[in-house]
Amino acid sequence: MSQFSRRDLLRAGLSAAAGLATRGSMLGMLGGGLASAAQAATGDYKALVCVFLYGGNDGYNVLVPTDSARYQTYKTTRSSLALPTSGLLQLSNAAQGSSSLSYGVPTTMPGLQSLYSRGRLAFVANVGTLVAPTTKADFQAKRNLPPQLFSHNDQQGCWMATQSDAAQRTGWAGRLSELMGSVNANRELSMNVSIGSSNYWQTGPQSMPYVLGQNGVVQFKATLDGRASQRSAVFNQMLAQAQTPTAFYTADVTARSMSLGAEVGQALSQVPAFSTTYPSSTLSSQLQLVAKMIAARSSLSMSRQVFFVSLGGFDTHDGQSGAQPGLLSQVSQAMSAFDANMEELGLGQQVTTFTASDFGRSLTSNGDGSDHGWGNVQWVSGGAVAGGRVYGSFPNQAVGSSDDAGGGRMIPTTSVEQYGATLLRWFGAAEDDIHTVFPNLDRFASSDLGFV
Amino acid sequence: MIKARFLPRFLVASFLSIAMSWQSAMAATMTPPEAARLLNQATFGANQADLDKAITMTAESWVDQQIVASGGWFHQNSCNTSNKNPSTGKVDLYSRAYTWWRVSLYAPDQLRQRVAYALSQILVVSEKNSLFSNDGGAEGLCMYNDILVRNAFGNYRTLLEKVTLSSQMGVYLSMLSNDKPDATTGRRADENYAREFMQLFTIGLTKLNLDGSNQLDANGVPIPAYTQDDVENLARVFTGWSWANSSWANGNPLQFLQPMKAFDDHHDKNAKIIVGGVSIPANGSTTQDLKLALDAIFRHPNVGPFVSKQLIQKLVTSNPSPAYVARVATIFNNDGKNVRGNMAAVIKAILLDPEAVNGVAENPNFGKAREPLLRQTHLWRLLKALPASSDNRYQYNSYNMNAEQGQAPLAADSVFNFYQPDYAPAGEIRDSGLVAPELQLTTDPGVAGALNRIYVSIYYDYSTRSGVSTTAIRSVLTDLLAIAPNTDQLLAKLDLLLFSGQMDATLKSTLATYLNSIPTSSDKGLARLQEALYLSFSSPQYMHQR
Known part of the structure; x- marks a missing residue:
């Protein structure tokens, strides 16, 4: 859409309605919804929730091999970072079949252990950013590697955008929403909702996610005082007079924040209290807010939603043994509470939560921490998950193994595209749309890992 | 008089005449709009007092005078002498926050402080590392800020060494206690x-x-x-x-x-x-x-263009032309006296470059988005804000408001700063191949929170309101109240100081119509002034500093 038609739309909306409530959100829906996705049937609802662990979570200290051969390798490679067997909770082997391989999670994550044993949580081993299937020889020859491996912002970008179009800075959830956003009757509110700040994952070619504050909607004080009605007419004229791209973007976000803030704030205020209790933490309050948005789905007329929550602090170059357990405990508690909350709402089968992070970390130690790595362990939870299993290929953790790019940086054996495509297929994306979102998908063996 | 010097700037088309216009402008004392534009690029926001001084100078003499000015306003000293926590007698994170606001609002060496703030977004440390909550941590952060202030016009090589060896950076990026490798345990150096x-x-x-x-x-x-x-x-x-x-x-x-x-x-x-x-x-x-x-x-050839471009982005324009970057990087590489990394010369080159001076006339995408922190400093500099109590300048509000406006000094989420230099939101900006780093903070709650902070500063925390919070930094409305009954005069002043004389005629007439509808007889113009301030500071045009 050209700048002029977008501006004209804004102006038309403003002058016709003398307000912003009826204006379609440029940032949310207008760029998309043109594909063939049909209106979802009443009662049909699904949500995907991404828990992004900023900084690069050390996932190989979340899922630890406990069978004796592999534990010895783990212990040798991880050295001062290795968790002792007394620091691990054994995962049930029941769903894994006859395998002699076994795993544990840290004692700070009993919630994950419980979800796993109840078949509501699966791990995906050694997933990461890939251009194509990559061997150690490929890595050493610098063949087909994602740009700027081991750099935080670049690898976050690769996870969120997937490699092929990182340069365009659009994310796979953003692209998806423009392909299937029209399933939602609400044309104002984006399919994509982020808590706290924006992100590339939910940024599409023409759309930005709707962002909620950490505690919900932030209302404009200037819309609540005695002069608000006279002022808002002038304010809206002022927004419509924006002349430069920067001013126009500011006007657009401001207008959306006002109109959607009123609508979403109203819907959230009518959500009955949950009986599920959440511990007090940053991540818990974000997931609780997501739960409220989900509970408000009918009044917001949403049938497909994609949420983004995040927690920082995982860049554990030093003091890892002191810092990571608290963070992991927070993640485990928050994800457990959220899972219980979805069950309470009767939506256990309809909401799937998954983790992502910048990159994995070096298995080797720099004394009291780990450095930037590549392949990582992620986990997926919810009633629809075929849980109690480890998917993907768990790497050989020996330094110098065929999985080791150096220093215990694991070369991924499952791509973000495969991980994402599995989630999007469950979400209801059409096969064509999945391949549009992930143009490199066919380079990899399977586009359905089967964990959900 | 103003128009005679200003108008031709908009009419010339060729680079030659622009260059000539630039040269003649550089030799003359600044017009009020020129002075306001420079002050908005190079200080924490134009105000009347600084403008009155600047219009007696050429742009170059203003920059030169600012480079040699030493206000002696250092954060560590200021914290220790004025802003200790009265109950513990120590410098804590509240002290540090308030000191930053006080120094940034009032230090006479504004350019130095403003460049230090720009550097704090490149050489990032952040109080969000919990170790800084320990005794000494807050004062250490003040000291780190002072490294940036003291070296803002020094040599970048010196600055790099001071930053590298500071215990604050040592803590923040874990070089502190980075031990030599040990083959027997497999320990590597921390990267x-x-x-x-x-x-x-x-x-x-x-x-x-x-x-x-x-x-x-x-x-x-x-x-x-x-x-x-x-x-x-x-x-x-x-x-x-x-x-x-x-x-x-x-x-x-x-x-x-x-x-x-x-x-x-x-x-x-x-x-x-x-x-x-x-x-x-x-x-x-x-x-x-x-x-x-x-x-x-x-000595790596990247350093000149890499650092120069980021400083241009943080002071003048998000999308400098390659030629502008090259001109500044050339000065970084050699200041003309065979010195590499002379920051005084680099800053001067950035601010006096033809593109910095003429960009607004040549290019609709010239300029940068104003971030929440600099909008708030501008408001308070314009309104000569005061601490609530002159004998106790330890103000909680200056710390707590950071959650509200979404940005605080030395408080980024990570070493990647509040926003990234190549950030571009979806739509027109990104489609045009442009970047707008500061717009990374322009989100639904970010817009509301920052405007609410502005709102509170205008409608609640002003000095003459009965019941104004004793822990608030207070706006002083007196000067502007004197002209509030005259809408044209009021808007002319806001146009000059906020918009550097570029306020769009349509915006001005929209505001004038509304403001004239607000009677001034019963409240001496208070409501009209508040409306004028809030709407000007919240206008999309103000968000784009040009």
């Missing part, structure tokens, strides 16, 4: 500082041309500036530094007020080859190796 030092503080990820553009390989792909091997070697160079105590890795006490100390026993003495193939010979001391590495990286 954190080595990587971010190259990626964010000096070289950047890819090889650059002088004009800041990427060098491309035969396939048109940007060429990485360094390898993982380079990171690992530099990490080994950066071993052997710890707290300034008698023994290694001993944080008792946490010596936040001392630079890190070298421990040769914990330094990797093997030879290293760092970026560019530079050899650091074996058996050098901890200090010798560090100096060799800093010298070598400082």
